[in-house]
Amino acid sequence: MLINKRLILAHFWLAFAVFGVALVLGAWQMFVRSPLNAWHFNPELYYRSVTAHGSIMGYVFPTLVAMGFGYAITESALEKPLIGRRWAWAGFWLVAVGAVVAMVPVSLGWASVLYTFYPPMVGNPLYYIGVVLVVVGSWIWVALMSINLAAWKRDNPDKPVPLAMFANVAGSYLWGWTAVGAALEIIFQILPVALGLRSTIDAGLARVFFSWTLHAIVYFWLIPTYIAYYSIFPRAIGGRLYSDAMARISFILFVVVAMPIGVHHLFTDPQVGAGFKFMHSVFTGLVALPTLLTVFTICASAEIASRLRGGRGAFGWVSALPWQNPIMLATAFSLVMLGFGGAGGLINMSYQLDASIHNTQWITGHFHLIFGGAIVIMYFAIAYDLWPHLTGRALESFGLMRTQLWLWFIGMIVTTFPWHYVGILGMPRRMAFYDYSNAAVSPQAFSVTMSAVGGFILLISGVLFLTVLIRGQWAASSEAGAYRFSVPLHMPARIPAALNSFGLWLALMIGLTVVNYGYPIAQLMVLKETNVPAVYVGAGR
Amino acid sequence: MSDQKLFSLRNPWFSTSVGVTVVIAVLATLAGLIWLPLAQPDLKLSGIWDAICSAAGVPRASSQAGSVQADFKTSDVVMTSEMLTRPSQVSIGRGATLAQRCAICHGPQGVSDANSPNLAGQFAAVTYKELNDFKTGARVNVIMTPFAVNMTNQDMLDVAAYYSYLPRVPRSHADAKIPAPLIVTTGAPMRNIAPCGSCHGDIDTKAGSPWLGGQSAVYIKAQLHAFASGTRRNDISQQMRNIARQMTAEEIDQVAHYYEAQP
Numbered sequence: 001m002l003i004n005k006r007l008i009l010a011h012f013w014l015a016f017a018v019f020g021v022a023l024v025l026g027a028w029q030m031f032v033r034s035p036l037n038a039w040h041f042n043p044e045l046y047y048r049s050v051t052a053h054g055s056i057m058g059y060v061f062p063t064l065v066a067m068g069f070g071y072a073i074t075e076s077a078l079e080k081p082l083i084g085r086r087w088a089w090a091g092f093w094l095v096a097v098g099a100v101v102a103m104v105p106v107s108l109g110w111a112s113v114l115y116t117f118y119p120p121m122v123g124n125p126l127y128y129i130g131v132v133l134v135v136v137g138s139w140i141w142v143a144l145m146s147i148n149l150a151a152w153k154r155d156n157p158d159k160p161v162p163l164a165m166f167a168n169v170a171g172s173y174l175w176g177w178t179a180v181g182a183a184l185e186i187i188f189q190i191l192p193v194a195l196g197l198r199s200t201i202d203a204g205l206a207r208v209f210f211s212w213t214l215h216a217i218v219y220f221w222l223i224p225t226y227i228a229y230y231s232i233f234p235r236a237i238g239g240r241l242y243s244d245a246m247a248r249i250s251f252i253l254f255v256v257v258a259m260p261i262g263v264h265h266l267f268t269d270p271q272v273g274a275g276f277k278f279m280h281s282v283f284t285g286l287v288a289l290p291t292l293l294t295v296f297t298i299c300a301s302a303e304i305a306s307r308l309r310g311g312r313g314a315f316g317w318v319s320a321l322p323w324q325n326p327i328m329l330a331t332a333f334s335l336v337m338l339g340f341g342g343a344g345g346l347i348n349m350s351y352q353l354d355a356s357i358h359n360t361q362w363i364t365g366h367f368h369l370i371f372g373g374a375i376v377i378m379y380f381a382i383a384y385d386l387w388p389h390l391t392g393r394a395l396e397s398f399g400l401m402r403t404q405l406w407l408w409f410i411g412m413i414v415t416t417f418p419w420h421y422v423g424i425l426g427m428p429r430r431m432a433f434y435d436y437s438n439a440a441v442s443p444q445a446f447s448v449t450m451s452a453v454g455g456f457i458l459l460i461s462g463v464l465f466l467t468v469l470i471r472g473q474w475a476a477s478s479e480a481g482a483y484r485f486s487v488p489l490h491m492p493a494r495i496p497a498a499l500n501s502f503g504l505w506l507a508l509m510i511g512l513t514v515v516n517y518g519y520p521i522a523q524l525m526v527l528k529e530t531n532v533p534a535v536y537v538g539a540g541r
Numbered sequence: 542m543s544d545q546k547l548f549s550l551r552n553p554w555f556s557t558s559v560g561v562t563v564v565i566a567v568l569a570t571l572a573g574l575i576w577l578p579l580a581q582p583d584l585k586l587s588g589i590w591d592a593i594c595s596a597a598g599v600p601r602a603s604s605q606a607g608s609v610q611a612d613f614k615t616s617d618v619v620m621t622s623e624m625l626t627r628p629s630q631v632s633i634g635r636g637a638t639l640a641q642r643c644a645i646c647h648g649p650q651g652v653s654d655a656n657s658p659n660l661a662g663q664f665a666a667v668t669y670k671e672l673n674d675f676k677t678g679a680r681v682n683v684i685m686t687p688f689a690v691n692m693t694n695q696d697m698l699d700v701a702a703y704y705s706y707l708p709r710v711p712r713s714h715a716d717a718k719i720p721a722p723l724i725v726t727t728g729a730p731m732r733n734i735a736p737c738g739s740c741h742g743d744i745d746t747k748a749g750s751p752w753l754g755g756q757s758a759v760y761i762k763a764q765l766h767a768f769a770s771g772t773r774r775n776d777i778s779q780q781m782r783n784i785a786r787q788m789t790a791e792e793i794d795q796v797a798h799y800y801e802a803q804p
Contacts, residue, residue: 043727043736044744199623256562273598278573282565431730438731497547498554504547508562515566519597527600533621537745 002072002483003081005390007088011068012383012390014096015061016466022056023462025049030415030455035436035445043432047112050430052103054115057371059134060099062221065379066175067091067141069224070168072386074145076483077162078152084144091144094137102130110538114430116214117182117190119206122534125194128186135179142176145169160495163247164231164485170251171223173502174216177509178259181212193534200531204271205524211262212517219258219287221371225378226250229298229331232385234486236327239305244488246297248499253290256508257283260516267354271530272520277351279516284349291342295335302331304489326401330381333409337373341366344420359430362423365416372458373412377405380465387472388480395472400464407461415454418447616679616775618670620749625665628702636703639696642688651707656759658751662709667751668701671775680775709755709804716802722795724788732787737796749777754803761797 002008029049031037074082082088104126105111111123149161149169161169185206192198230247234240241247263280266272303317311317322328344366347353357363384401388394395401422444427434436445498504524530550556578584578592586592594601640651643660647653651661660668674680675689676697692700721738723729728736738744741753753761767773768785776782785793 042744043739199621256558271598273596275570275573275578275593275596276598278577278596279566279569282569282573286565433727433730435729435731440731496554497545498552498558501547504555504558508558512562512566515570523598533623533748535747536622 001079002075002389004071004075004085004088007082007085007092008068008072008386009390010092011064011071012386014092015064015068015379016383016469018056018064018099019061020462020466022053022061023459025053026057027455027459029053030452033432033434034448034452036449036452044109044112046432047114048106048109051106051112051114055102055106055131056099058115058217059131060095062224062371062375062379063134063138063175064095065382066171066220066224067095067138069227069382069386070141070145070172072390072483073164073168073227074148076389077165077168077485078148080152082144083148083151087140088144091137091140094140095134098130098133098135098137100130101133102127104130113537116210117185117206119185119190119193119201119203120532120534121537122190122193122201123537125191128191128194132183132186135183139176139179142172145172160492161500162485163241163244163488164227166248166500167223167227167230167251169502170255170505171220171227173506174223174255174258174509175220177506177513178213178216178220181209181262182214185209185213199534201534202524202530203532204269204530205521207266207269208263208272208517208520208524211265212259212513213262214265215262215284216258218367218371219254221375223251223254224382225334225375226254226294228378228382228385229294229334231485232382233298233327233331234301234305235484236385237302237305237322237325239301239308239486241486241488242297242300242304244490244492245495245499246293248495250290250293250297252499252505253293254287255502255505256512257286257289259509260512261287261349263516263520264349264351264354267351268358271524274351276516276520281349281351283512283516288342288346291338295338298331298335301486324398324402326384326398326405327381329402329405330377330384333405334374334377334381337369337377337409337412341370341374344369357423359428360423361419361427361429364429365419365423368419369412369416373409373416377408377412380405380408383465383469386483387469388478389483391472391475392477392479393472393475394478394480395468396475397468397471400468404461404464404468407457407464411454411457411461413454414457415451418451418454422447422451613774614678616670616674616777617677618673618777620666620670620777622748624748625669625698625701625705628665628698628705632699632702633706634703635695636699636701636706639692639700640703643700646684650710651704652710652755654757656757658760659755659757660704661707663704663752664746665698665701665705666749668704669697670749672697672700674775680773709752715755715804717804719799719802722792722799724792724796725799729787734784734787737800741800753800756800758797758801761800762793765793765797 029046032041032046071082071088102111105124106127108124111127113121113123113127117128145168149165152165153161189201189206189209193201230241234242261280261284263272263277264284267277302321303311305322306317306320309320309322311320344362347357348363348366384395423429425444427441427444427448434441434444434448436442436448545552547555574593574596575589578586578596579589584592584595586595640647646655646657647660648655651663652659671680671685672689672692673694675682675685676692678686689697721743724734725737725743728734728739736744737753740747740750742750746752764773765781765785765788768776768781769788771782774782788796
């Protein structure tokens, strides 16, 4: 039962509105640094745009989706109104105000530091304060998820926690802990410099703190997608979830091993020892495990649905799936993109192979394929699935939805595959300008052009997505009934305490963080010679 | 729910998950901190403890014996972006008096048509560094060196503060309509030339980079050629020499005239 519909809708609408803005910026960036653009503008504008695009897509958009979806899950899975409605609104407004506070200095060119901050570059303090507000707003959500779960468990001591809620709380705990790294970096390192209280900064330590956040944040973005795989997809295609326990184990594995792996972003950084890089590489490899479990379980669930519909044969059942259903289409596209993205990720996580693609366009291609592709396409699916229950009006433009999903899939492939390719050719990332007339660069011109075309396809798809939702707001009223999640093939009557609570897994998560991050952080904090002068960013005369 | 206690070694979920995690963490640590470093003969490690320290990233003082020393005097000024940005009024006043002797070439208001640098409004850190380099011999000039050798450190700070305090005045050559050459806005990435504007203003201003707007074209050209030929070498870490060597004569001409026409 969804009660606080306005709260949930506010999160989703704000999320998709800022997503639309960031999408336009992204397409513009693809265009200006491609051979399609005859160069005639200030490259600083490019970095301004990249900072805004990254901050919105990385911090604001997925956080709002996770929060809104989290509230929807709490009310519909636990079948009771959300506890802490006022706090939830406060969290929403903190995120909204934080986003504006952060984007004003970025728009003015006072904080073109990119969303990853990159100290010793230091921009206007308001940018960092805005990001902190967004994070604090999301921490309210983390606390509310925990409180609501505890209250439900107290009232229902003998029932297993519904899978969707279990996964949702797992995601919130993961985010609560992983955001600590960037929060420490901003509050104790960057803000004092940005406010003029200090003029030097330990850039190496800052990068280690950021890596604490930067990799696990991807799994925080991913969790709503995985929840949709497990608890929306089997129901939407008329089947059952293959295994409830497998799903819980996947989310638990994310909580435990998604955290102590971030140093694989620092493979070429000198301030972390090679031994710790190896340890992080090992745990990065382990993160493939929950994804492989998920792919197996979801494919098995699809097979169950297909056989219920009369699908036959070892592979023939695939054609009997309801391909007209947008959720079916989105999930299939998502898994394909996850497969390619994951395969590319194996290169990034290997200390040796990474050297050939580090800091090239390969990396940009990789995270756009995983986040923009596999993850965001399921955000669309979540919105399509949830919208009628939130608005009380049916979404009827199924043809438009399918076109939108196809365009997003094609656009993402056309954008990211050439992007990976030019990365292998050695094209560096984070650059506003490439001299395509140069003989060494000209072979990359075609691929970059193709990539830009993909960007435009994504833009069209984004417009269609918003069109579907806006049309839905004006459709005729229709009662969608209670919002339900997938039912597992075998409903467990009793499940082990380990699969129904988080204490053990949070202890392992924090323990592994201490093992893998403790020494590198302690060493850099003790060493005084590691500070460097800050480089203030912002045009000035 | 299951009534079995979770945090107990008798609970298989607890013992297995903690056991597997510990085993993986220990194996990864042993491999990363001991086995892999010892497997690399190039590291020349003396034992297990040495291997652990090396792989954990414990810093070691490197030997200075093999380092190459320049056979000429290099600049000893350490630049930071905050350097000399808040001069005192006393310092500016003293600088104004000291600057009397500079006026014949640099103009009574820090601007002249003598093709010497226009110092009015120049960043204090820049003027100070050049004076200091003339004094130490890192930069040599028949006219400036004799002036600088007799200045105290405080004199140089004061003169620099005074010139940074003076307003930049529009020059006779100002022409804001001249389009910025490509080398100024985008540089030449394939020749490893960053855009001039990314350090010298317009796009961004970096510590130690002079403001070039309104400088004499003759002076800018002469300095770029001096950097390219190596007759001037007081730029820290060869920043300008590496750029000037890669610039064509035509580009040098373009930037000189562009910056001369800027305010």
